[in-house]
Amino acid sequence: MSEAPILRAAGLAKRFGARLALAEVSLELWEGEVLAVVGESGSGKSTLLACLAGRMAPDAGTVEFRTRHEGWRDVHAMSEAARRLLERTDWGFVHQRPEDGLRMTVSAGANIGERLMALGARRYGWIRAQAAHWLAQVEMDAARLDESPLAFSGGMRQRLQIARNLVTRPRLVFMDEPTSGLDVSVQARLVDLLRGLVRRLSLAAIVVTHDLGVARLLAHRMMVLKDGRVVETGLTDQVLDDPHHPYTQQLVASALAP
Amino acid sequence: MNEPALAIRGLCKSFVLHAQGGVELRVLRDVTLEVRAGECVALEGRSGSGKSTLLKCIYGTYRANAGSIRVLGREVVGAPPRELLALRREALGYVSQFLRAVPRVPALDVVAEPLIERCGESAEALAAARRAAGQLLLRLRVPMRLWEVPPATFSGGEQQRVNIARALLEPRPVLLLDEPTAALDADNRATVVALIGELRRAGAAIVGIFHDARVRDAVATRVFDLERGR
Numbered sequence: 001m002s003e004a005p006i007l008r009a010a011g012l013a014k015r016f017g018a019r020l021a022l023a024e025v026s027l028e029l030w031e032g033e034v035l036a037v038v039g040e041s042g043s044g045k046s047t048l049l050a051c052l053a054g055r056m057a058p059d060a061g062t063v064e065f066r067t068r069h070e071g072w073r074d075v076h077a078m079s080e081a082a083r084r085l086l087e088r089t090d091w092g093f094v095h096q097r098p099e100d101g102l103r104m105t106v107s108a109g110a111n112i113g114e115r116l117m118a119l120g121a122r123r124y125g126w127i128r129a130q131a132a133h134w135l136a137q138v139e140m141d142a143a144r145l146d147e148s149p150l151a152f153s154g155g156m157r158q159r160l161q162i163a164r165n166l167v168t169r170p171r172l173v174f175m176d177e178p179t180s181g182l183d184v185s186v187q188a189r190l191v192d193l194l195r196g197l198v199r200r201l202s203l204a205a206i207v208v209t210h211d212l213g214v215a216r217l218l219a220h221r222m223m224v225l226k227d228g229r230v231v232e233t234g235l236t237d238q239v240l241d242d243p244h245h246p247y248t249q250q251l252v253a254s255a256l257a258p
Numbered sequence: 259m260n261e262p263a264l265a266i267r268g269l270c271k272s273f274v275l276h277a278q279g280g281v282e283l284r285v286l287r288d289v290t291l292e293v294r295a296g297e298c299v300a301l302e303g304r305s306g307s308g309k310s311t312l313l314k315c316i317y318g319t320y321r322a323n324a325g326s327i328r329v330l331g332r333e334v335v336g337a338p339p340r341e342l343l344a345l346r347r348e349a350l351g352y353v354s355q356f357l358r359a360v361p362r363v364p365a366l367d368v369v370a371e372p373l374i375e376r377c378g379e380s381a382e383a384l385a386a387a388r389r390a391a392g393q394l395l396l397r398l399r400v401p402m403r404l405w406e407v408p409p410a411t412f413s414g415g416e417q418q419r420v421n422i423a424r425a426l427l428e429p430r431p432v433l434l435l436d437e438p439t440a441a442l443d444a445d446n447r448a449t450v451v452a453l454i455g456e457l458r459r460a461g462a463a464i465v466g467i468f469h470d471a472r473v474r475d476a477v478a479t480r481v482f483d484l485e486r487g488r
Contacts, residue, residue, distance in 0.1 A: 030340065188361040195360060199375055217360055221339050235318070235339045242320045246276035253277060 004066060005030050006172060006204055007052065012061035014047055014228075021047045022058065022228040031171065032202040036209055036219035036236065038251070044228035045208040046176055052206060053093055053174045054083050065090075065172070088118050092165030092173035096181055098157035102149050102164065108135065109145040111164045119168065134163040139193060155186035159193065166197065173198075175207045179214055191217050212255045216240055224248045261331065262292040263463035264316065264432050269325035269335075271308070271315055285311045289325070291465075291482055295431070298454065298464040300478035307484045309467045310355070313434045316465065317352045318342045329432050347372075351430035351462075353438045357421040359409050366391050366405040369423040394423040398449060414441035422450060429457055435466035439473050451476045 005028040014022040022044045029035055037045045050056035052063055054075040063075040068090065075083065087093070095101040102111050112131040113121075121127050132142040138159035149157050158178065165173060178194065179187040195218055198205050209215055215222055215236060222239040224232040224247065231245040243249045271286040285308040293299050301309040314320040316327055318334050327334040329349050334342065346352075359368045366388055367374065373387035395405060398419040404412065409420045418441045425433075435454070439447045447470070454477045458464055468474035474481075 033340075192360050192362040200379055216358075220343060233339075234321070235342060237319045238321055238339075241314070242273070244274070244321070249276050 006066045007064070007206075009052055009063045010061055012048065012051055012058045012063070014044075014051060014056070014058050020228050022051065025061070025225075025228075025230055027223065029172070029204050029206065031204050032198075033221065034198055034203075034205045034207060034219045036207045036215035036222045037225060038209060038212060038215055038222060039225035040210060040251075043225040045210075045225055047228070048225065049174055049176055049206060049208045053091065054087075055093075068171075088115050089168050090171050092162075092170040094158075094161055094165055094173060094175040094178045096177035098149070098154070098161040098181075101161040102157060104149055107146050107148060108140075108152075108160055111149065111160060112167050115164065115168045130167060131163075134167050135160075137166065137197070138163045139189075153186075155182050155190060158182060158190060162194070162197070166201070169201070171204060173203055173205045175205060175209075177209055178207065180209070180211060187214070194218060212240060212252065224251070262294045263330060264291075264293040264465065265326070265328045266291045266312075266316070267326045269312075269315060269327060270323045271311055271320055272323055286315065286322075286484075289484070289487065293432075293463045293465055295461045295463050296458060296479075298458045298466065298477050298479050300474045300481045301465065301467050301484055302481050303484035309484060310436055312484065313352070313436050313465065313467065316432075316434055317346070317350055349431050351425045351428075351433040353422055353425040353433075353435045355436045355440065357409060357417040357424075359420075361410060362408055364406045365400065365409045365412070365420050366395065368409055368420055369395060369427055371424065372428055391423065391427055394427055395420070397453075398423055399446060415443065415446065418442060419446060419450075422453070426453060426457065429460065429462060431462060433457060433462045433464045433466075435464065435468075437467050437469060439468070439470055447473060 007029040010026045012022055012025040025048055037048060039045050047056065051058045057076055064072045065075055067073050093101065109128060109131040112134050113127040116127050116130060132145055135142050135145060140156060140159055149160055152160065179190050182190060191214055197203065207218055219236050222234065222236050223230055224239065224245065226247045232239055232243065232248045239248060240252055243252050267290050269286055269289040272282050272284040274280055274282050289312060301312060303309055311320060315322050316334065318337065322335045325335060329345060332345055337345065370387040370391035373390065374384060377383040377387060392405065400416060400419050404416065409417050412420065422438055439450050442450060451473055454464065468477065
């Protein structure tokens with residue numbers, strides 16, 4: 001872990017009409033650190049993730065990312081082109097539904113290779129080798145490189161989406177409910193896989209989840225959102241084993257195995 | 259060695275249960291305890307007197323309401339998350355009563371995990387971490403055929419030994435033991451008692467809960483009664 005954060009947000013707020021979706025949210029994230037954002041549906045978790053990832057402009061507040069070469073950059077003030085470049089290189093975004101993050105009409109290999117080609121890679125053999133490597137990293141058989149994701153199960157599609165994101169070695173990955181659409185047995189495998197990858201690659205990650213068990217296994221730190229506000233933060237074991245806020249206590253008490 | 263490895267002063271911990279109308283359970287009141295390198299302090303007190311709570315406060319899982327806990331001079335109470343994680347990594351070992359492991363991870367990697375976290379992508383470091391884990395598992399009589407199996411299906415005693423190996427693989431200066439021998443047979447109990455003795459003589463400061471009086475007498479250099487505060 002390095003000495004400075006790579007992402008920082010201050011005073012984020014967002015309204016949808018009369019409804020307050022996000023208020024006074026601030027956070028910092030360091031390299032190699034996984035932060036889980038938990039809360040029920042409608043708590044503002046996905047809105048927060050969209051604001052952090054530059055996909056939605058907040059009404060107030062700032063989001064800054066520490067770039068490799070140019071230091072801190074305001075995510076919402078940079079040009080569209082600059083942000084798109086970040087999205088294709090240093091950032092990853094894993095959607096809850098793999099279909100939202102994949103191109104379903106091209107092969108698995110092409111899905112993984114796309115980011116490399118967008119960065120100017122042209123040598124077919126090298127791109128294919130990279131795709132095979134990342135397919136193996138997500139525990140998939142390289143023989144399936146030429147198959148369409150339409151032929152894959154939900155769990156395999158999710159792993160393919162992860163491989164597609166990791167091929168450019170991003171430093172920061174946003175994940176929106178990455179396991180929630182899957183069978184329980186597939187979830188366990190995916191959580192374990194993600195855990196191994198973030199540790200091995202020293203990824204920073206923000207994981208939005210309503211599943212406290214997933215947060216327990218994946219995250220170093222937790223942030224609990226209710227009605228768009230942060231009600232509690234701390235190390236994962238602190239929040240889950242000694243919850244202070246009434247809402248956190250209720251969440252922990254109603255989880256099956258937090 | 260004048261500075262105690264662990265210094266607890268005026269520690270208070272209560273739990274407010276909001277679902278029960280905000281009732282406050284005051285578990286620890288004004289606990290003061292110092293533990294030096296080479297000491298093993300056995301916590302005493304009725305069930306509910308706060309023995310496990312004290313260990314969890316020292317580890318930082320429970321957030322104390324008042325007082326101070328210094329580990330090697332570094333404050334635990336109110337420490338920012340990253341500092342606390344670093345302190346745990348460098349100075350605090352904790353054997354919990356129950357193993358909590360990731361469903362699909364083999365026993366050997368569960369044990370080696372504290373080392374694996376630092377291996378990055380180095381295959382050599384990974385192999386070395388797994389070798390060290392294997393040696394400790396052998397000593398704790400966890401048969402090799404179980405090493406590649408996730409511990410979820412293990413017996414209570416096997417899980418506990420995996421848990422002990424995981425916490426002791428890399429000895430930390432301050433060691434917290436919550437009933438480390440509760441589910442073990444006589445042979446394994448003896449092995450764990452020997453391990454604890456070795457760590458203590460090597461300079462660890464140890465605080466533990468040992469319900470088994472034979473184990474307590476064999477490992478503890480002193481007893482601390484939580485109900486009487488001394």
